[in-house]
Amino acid sequence: MDWEARVASLPTTSGVYLFKSRRGAVLYVGKAQNLRSRVRQYVSGGDGRYSIPALMARAVDVDVLVTRNVKDALLLENELIKRHKPVFNVRLRDDKQYLGIRLDPSEQWPRLTQVRKLRQDKAQYFGPYTSSIALKDALSDLRRIFPLRSCSQGVFRDYQRRGRPCIEYEMKRCVAPCCDRVEQEAYSELVRGTVLFLKGKSEQLVNELRERMQRAAEAEEFEEAGRLRNRITAVERTVERQQIVGEHAVDRDVFALARRGGEVGVQVLNVREGRVMGAEDYGFSDVKLDDGDVMMSFLGQYYASEGRVAPGELLTSIGVEDKEVLEAWLAERGGRKVAIRTPQRGKLRELVGLASANAELALARRIDARDSVEAALEEIRDKCGLAALPRRIECYDVSNLQGTLAVASRVVFEDGLPAKNDYRRYRIKDAMGGDDYDCLREVLRRRLRKVDSEPLPDLLMVDGGRGQLGVITAALADAELTVETLAIAKERDEESASPRVRRGGGLKAERLFRPGRANPIMLSPSSKGLLMLQRVRDESHRFAIEFQRHLRSKLTMTSILEELPGIGPSKRRSLLKHLGSLKAVREAEIEHLVAVPGISANDAAVLHQFFRATAGERPRAGNPPSQKSSDPPAGSSNEQEPPN
Ligand code: SF4
Numbered sequence: 001m002d003w004e005a006r007v008a009s010l011p012t013t014s015g016v017y018l019f020k021s022r023r024g025a026v027l028y029v030g031k032a033q034n035l036r037s038r039v040r041q042y043v044s045g046g047d048g049r050y051s052i053p054a055l056m057a058r059a060v061d062v063d064v065l066v067t068r069n070v071k072d073a074l075l076l077e078n079e080l081i082k083r084h085k086p087v088f089n090v091r092l093r094d095d096k097q098y099l100g101i102r103l104d105p106s107e108q109w110p111r112l113t114q115v116r117k118l119r120q121d122k123a124q125y126f127g128p129y130t131s132s133i134a135l136k137d138a139l140s141d142l143r144r145i146f147p148l149r150s151c152s153q154g155v156f157r158d159y160q161r162r163g164r165p166c167i168e169y170e171m172k173r174c175v176a177p178c179c180d181r182v183e184q185e186a187y188s189e190l191v192r193g194t195v196l197f198l199k200g201k202s203e204q205l206v207n208e209l210r211e212r213m214q215r216a217a218e219a220e221e222f223e224e225a226g227r228l229r230n231r232i233t234a235v236e237r238t239v240e241r242q243q244i245v246g247e248h249a250v251d252r253d254v255f256a257l258a259r260r261g262g263e264v265g266v267q268v269l270n271v272r273e274g275r276v277m278g279a280e281d282y283g284f285s286d287v288k289l290d291d292g293d294v295m296m297s298f299l300g301q302y303y304a305s306e307g308r309v310a311p312g313e314l315l316t317s318i319g320v321e322d323k324e325v326l327e328a329w330l331a332e333r334g335g336r337k338v339a340i341r342t343p344q345r346g347k348l349r350e351l352v353g354l355a356s357a358n359a360e361l362a363l364a365r366r367i368d369a370r371d372s373v374e375a376a377l378e379e380i381r382d383k384c385g386l387a388a389l390p391r392r393i394e395c396y397d398v399s400n401l402q403g404t405l406a407v408a409s410r411v412v413f414e415d416g417l418p419a420k421n422d423y424r425r426y427r428i429k430d431a432m433g434g435d436d437y438d439c440l441r442e443v444l445r446r447r448l449r450k451v452d453s454e455p456l457p458d459l460l461m462v463d464g465g466r467g468q469l470g471v472i473t474a475a476l477a478d479a480e481l482t483v484e485t486l487a488i489a490k491e492r493d494e495e496s497a498s499p500r501v502r503r504g505g506g507l508k509a510e511r512l513f514r515p516g517r518a519n520p521i522m523l524s525p526s527s528k529g530l531l532m533l534q535r536v537r538d539e540s541h542r543f544a545i546e547f548q549r550h551l552r553s554k555l556t557m558t559s560i561l562e563e564l565p566g567i568g569p570s571k572r573r574s575l576l577k578h579l580g581s582l583k584a585v586r587e588a589e590i591e592h593l594v595a596v597p598g599i600s601a602n603d604a605a606v607l608h609q610f611f612r613a614t615a616g617e618r619p620r621a622g623n624p625p626s627q628k629s630s631d632p633p634a635g636s637s638n639e640q641e642p643p644n
Pocket of ligand 1: 149150151156167174175177178
């Protein structure tokens with residue numbers, strides 16, 4: 001590439017540039033006020049940033065996209081980073097789902113709901129929360145202080161019809177608008193208080209509550225005054241739990257960066273009215289950018305995320321390049337002025353120091369955890385004879401309920417962590433529900449068909465034994481694909497008599513099956529590699545069962561009858577005719593079922609078990625639902641050779 005000529009051909013306007021590799025992959029995306037002079041900095045040996053020589057050693061071309069102004073370039077840069085995932089950019093994983101609280105003031109009796117998505121509607125959204133635990137804690141605090149209704153419209157109407165409130169009222173967590181136990185005006189006051197609290201305006205809220213308490217006391221409404229006093233105390237106690245980090249009741253987000261070579265951590269503290277209301281840490285590996293570029297890129301992507309609005313002030317531990325551009329962009333998005341500062345001394349420097357200390361801690365934790373993941377992956381590779389580290393593992397599990405409601409799950413782990421965006425649930429369509437092998441075969445066929453859009457993992461794993469492993473191997477051979485495979489199964493009763501295996505509280509050992517090996521591989525129960533494989537297997541089991549429960553919960557009586565194992569239309573008619581109703585069929589004991597013409601003893605046993613399982617019992621090994629248990633009941637095994 002004649003870089004000089006290429007640079008000379010670039011426009012001098014604002015826009016985005018994309019450095020590309022020989023294969024056309026986007027290596028780096030950046031934005032510039034003046035594209036030509038920006039790209040020239042790279043071509044002429046860089047501006048001192050250590051990432052530039054490495055980038056230019058691989059880049060063979062640069063594309064540019066012109067924008068109206070540099071703010072648009074910032075937005076486009078974020079989009080392109082998301083789309084191309086360039087190796088030289090820092091990329092915020094977008095699998096952190098939005099977690100927030102929704103309140104729709106247009107409802108007559110507004111309520112708070114937990115949401116995972118922002119909708120473009122007239123409701124107010126608060127968040128995002130850093131975890132579902134933080135969100136639940138916030139909701140629980142709120143319900144205690146501001147007892148708004150928590151029920152759906154349907155439940156509300158139901159209790160309205162009955163004329164008595166639900167248990168929430170007894171527990172003082174709802175003022176029961178369903179039964180007119182609260183005036184509209186008083187309820188609206190609760191809504192207003194909730195909004196102030198959620199916005200972090202606790203000082204204003206307490207002042208308002210004090211004024212109202214005063215007025216109530218003057219009017220000799222002592223009960224109301226007492227209620228307001230309790231509410232003030234509850235607000236103050238809740239707020240007390242949040243750490244104070246500033247003298248002034250100012251809203252700011254604080255960003256600090258910690259680095260060890262290519263490992264980078266960014267800590268974010270969300271300070272509202274001088275109190276830390278949220279903290280998040282983000283980690284990036286193999287980072288090639290300088291700290292300033294990382295911070296700039298991080299800020300752009302952080303506030304480009306759904307539901308995030310910058311407060312009036314951002315504090316950063318290191319200077320931010322193109323600060324003014326970012327400030328203008330954030331102000332435009334949030335509709336208010338935003339200042340970015342890198343304090344050098346005083347209280348604000350201390351606040352940044354707090355974030356930095358947390359960033360260092362989180363980074364050290366992550367490096368330790370990563371080292372331990374590496375050790376586990378190495379152990380799996382070495383003990384199982386894999387060619388490479390199984391960084392990406394896909395695991396499948398099949399589950400059915402007495403031959404019905406057959407489902408399967410796929411979970412994916414990357415570097416020892418669940419990649420939940422890649423999880424899949426399968427409703428078995430063609431295979432016989434009671435046949436694990438058939439179900440697994442169907443699922444693998446469906447999965448392997450998508451190999452172009454969903455590349456194969458480093459290791460394909462299944463909950464089961466030699467039989468299941470045989471199914472995977474055959475499915476891969478049919479699809480003419482090659483990938484490492486493994487099956488994991490608990491040792492059977494007759495095999496686990498050895499005291500060596502029984503130590504550790506009688507836990508059964510796990511057996512790992514690999515193609516071409518006659519004997520299973522046994523790892524020590526405390527081995528890191530085994531613990532990781534068990535975690536992957538247990539997660540796929542949990543995910544399959546969760547899906548099946550979900551399907552069961554949606555079954556109506558009529559659809560249950562249609563799902564009945566081995567019961568065709570004439571037996572169904574006979575059951576209804578002789579037992580009188582669907583409810584009676586469901587509740588019948590075996591002797592009643594077997595007395596129905598056309599129903600065999602086996603039908604009756606299967607029906608009886610099926611109805612017990614769908615009555616909401618928690619499934620246990622050996623009982624229905626008869627998902628392939630990791631502890632198969634006596635006389636059965638999940639490791640039979642697959643039927644031909
Ligand atoms: S008391 Fe009434 S309004 Fe409150 S949660 Fe229960 S049903 Fe809903």
